Each structure stands twice: as C-alpha cells, then as structure tokens.
Amino acid sequence: IAGITQAPTSQILAAGxxxxxxxxxxxxxxAMYWYRQDLGLGLRLxxxxxxxxxxxxxxxxxxxxxxxxxxxDFPLTLASAVPSQTSVYFCASSAVGGSYNExxxxxxxxxxxx
Amino acid sequence: xxxxxxxxxxxxxxGAIVQINCTYQTSGFNGLFWYQQxxxxxxxFLSYNVLDGLExxxxxxxxxxxxxxxxxxxxxxxxxKDSASYLCAVRDSxxxxxxxxxxxxxxxx
Numbered sequence: 001i002a003g004i005t006q007a008p009t010s011q012i013l014a015a016g017x018x019x020x021x022x023x024x025x026x027x028x029x030x031a032m033y034w035y036r037q038d039l040g041l042g043l044r045l046x047x048x049x050x051x052x053x054x055x056x057x058x059x060x061x062x063x064x065x066x067x068x069x070x071x072x073d074f075p076l077t078l079a080s081a082v083p084s085q086t087s088v089y090f091c092a093s094s095a096v097g098g099s100y101n102e103x104x105x106x107x108x109x110x111x112x113x114x
Numbered sequence: 115x116x117x118x119x120x121x122x123x124x125x126x127x128x129g130a131i132v133q134i135n136c137t138y139q140t141s142g143f144n145g146l147f148w149y150q151q152x153x154x155x156x157x158x159f160l161s162y163n164v165l166d167g168l169e170x171x172x173x174x175x176x177x178x179x180x181x182x183x184x185x186x187x188x189x190x191x192x193x194x195k196d197s198a199s200y201l202c203a204v205r206d207s208x209x210x211x212x213x214x215x216x217x218x219x220x221x222x223x
Binding site: 041100 | 155213214
C-alpha cells in the first residue's frame with residue numbers, strides 16, 4: 001500500500017530552469033492538491049483538482065501549472081523557477097462526498113532554487 | 115480575510131496534559147481538522163470536528179465552539195513521540211482547507 005508518492009525527494013535547481021514535481025496516488029481519490037510549506041507560514045494551496053480533467057487555482061498559483069489527465073497523477077510544473085519558489089512541496093488527495101474527506105499527504109519534495 | 119491563529123511553540127513535560135488552542139476567522143465553515151507533523155515528515159490526520167463539542171480519540175481529544183470560532187486539541191499522558199508540530203485547518207465555504215502556521219510542541223522528560 002503506497003498511498004501517495006512524490007518525486008523527486010529533493011532537488012536543487014538553477015533559476016530559470018523548468019521543473020516538474022510528480023505526484024501519484026493509488027487510493028482512487030477524486031480530489032488532489034498541491035501545497036507549499038514555508039517556515040513560519042501555514043500550508044498554502046497552489047492548485048487543486050476536484051476530479052480528473054479539471055483543475056483550479058489556489059491561494060498562490062503564480063509561476064505554477066498543473067494537469068490532471070487521469071485520477072492517479074497530478075504533476076506540478078514550474079515553468080521558469082525563481083528563488084522565491086524554494087520551499088517544501090506537498091501533494092495531497094482526498095475522497096469526495098464522505099463525512100470527513102480528510103486529506104492524505106505525500107512525503108514532500110524539498111526544492112531549492114539558486 | 116481568512117485567518118487561523120495558534121501559538122507558535124509550547125513546552126510540556128512527559129506524562130502531563132497539554133492544550134493547544136486554535137482560533138479562526140474564515141469565509142464559511144465546513145469542519146475543522148487537526149493534523150500532526152513530525153519534523154521533516156508529512157502532516158497526518160488526527161481529528162475532525164464539525165459540530166460543537168468534544169471528540170475523543172484515545173489520548174487525543176479535540177473541542178469545537180463554532181460561535182466563538184475556537185477549537186483546542188488536548189493531548190493526555192504525553193509521550194516523547196508526541197514532540198511534533200500540530201496544525202489546525204478549517205474547511206471554508208469553497209471546501210478548501212485554510213491552515214494555521216502550526217504549533218511546535220516540545221516534550222521534556
């Protein structure tokens with residue numbers, strides 16, 4: 001049972017480079033999310049998807065894009081990385097329509113942009 | 115704007131009880147969550163409250179007062195492994211989670 005996997009675990013990236021963070025879940029959850037977590041701040045939502053084929057913007061979407069071609073995968077792309085995108089990125093998923101619908105998190109990707 | 119407030123850091127003694135408070139102001143309310151996050155790891159779900167009152171789950175309990183915009187997480191019989199950050203999050207009218215910055219709990223022997 002894997003739950004949610006993310007790749008890579010960590011990455012150092014030169015500013016201006018393109019980078020895709022991968023996220024895969026095997027729980028058949030409809031909803032998926034990308035967050036960034038910075039010291040002293042709460043988790044901030046970047047983009048989300050309520051079901052395959054649809055995506056939406058969260059609190060801090062600028063500089064990021066996502067796609068949701070199928071239920072399991074939800075990649076996050078930084079088109080041209082900048083140092084302010086240095087952060088820990090978490091992917092999460094949740095069921096829809098239940099009572100709690102709590103979010104389950106992947107292990108995170110630690111990204112450093114130089 | 116939307117806001118979740120919780121203390122930045124708390125210290126407690128092994129075997130004791132600690133209460134972590136969370137106050138919130140959000141556009142709509144569709145439940146409040148508590149998550150635990152050990153250093154360098156992902157957040158994991160602890161509890162959920164949508165109605166006023168106390169929810170108990172083993173050594174952990176969570177309380178909600180919607181009229182006061184207030185919740186607390188109560189941890190009993192503290193163990194060293196409880197050293198972690200505790201995150202409060204509210205699901206708003208858009209069914210998105212608004213997160214507090216977290217409370218770092220330090221347990222001393």
